[in-house]
Amino acid sequence: MIKLSPSILSANFVRLEEEIKILEKEGIEYVHIDVMDGMFVPNISIGMPVIKSIRKVTNLTLDAHFMIEKPERYIDEFISLGCDIINFHYEATDKHNEIIKKIKDANKKVGMTIKPKTSYKEILPYLKDLDLVLVMSVEPGFGGQKFMEDSLEKVSEIRKYINENNLKCELEIDGGIKLDNVEKALKAGADVIVVGSDIFEKEDKALAIKQYKDIFEKF
Secondary structure: OOOEEEEEHHHHHHHHHHHHHHHHHHOOEEEEEEEEOOOOOOOEEOHHHHHHHHHHHOOOOOEEEEOOOOOOOOHHHHHHHOOOOEEEEHHHOOOHHHHHHHHHHHHOOOEEEEOOOOHHHOOHHHHHOOOEEEEEEEOOOOOOOOOOOHHHHHHHHHHHHHOOOOOOOOOEEEOOOOOOOOOHHHHHHHEEEEHHHHOOOOOOOOHHHHHHHHHOEEE
16 A cells, blocks of 8 residues: 655644644655754754654654664664654664664664665665665755656665565655656555655645545556
């Protein structure tokens, strides 16, 4: 089943609870939360107090994407905040297996992300232990960037590996997704679609969500 994971990086933070309630009403399952530290990526975004507040107002799955150096430093804190999926960057640490084990031992789902310049082959050895893998289709750090077409080949190769090895790992894509290119991502094999500005910057967010779901039904 294909899921839409709206990225609240593009949401109106003055009305964040209201916008999350729109997602709930429209049957969204995942909320994508970008956590940036200003070191791994050149931007600072959502931190612990905001996630704590979000957890209090929704039961939706919190899909937390760590764009931080040495994520192992903060795993315990984000587990305690109630993140459901803790997704860290392959490039940000050398403690991949240690992090995976800690997250799984806490009965949370674990994800791993690769940047556009990282080969998909680097992540293949970990897929058997992951609940989700994320392919970035823009350089991480800022919303509103243009979709990188060459990311689709990575998605296709990872999908092939998941299917051939009968793995239960969701395949997420994030960056520059719009109504006019989402079908390419779906055809490549992505089954979790992160969308930010193309939902939250629309006046009618419910309609925007419906337009994506209508496309998903074709697959």
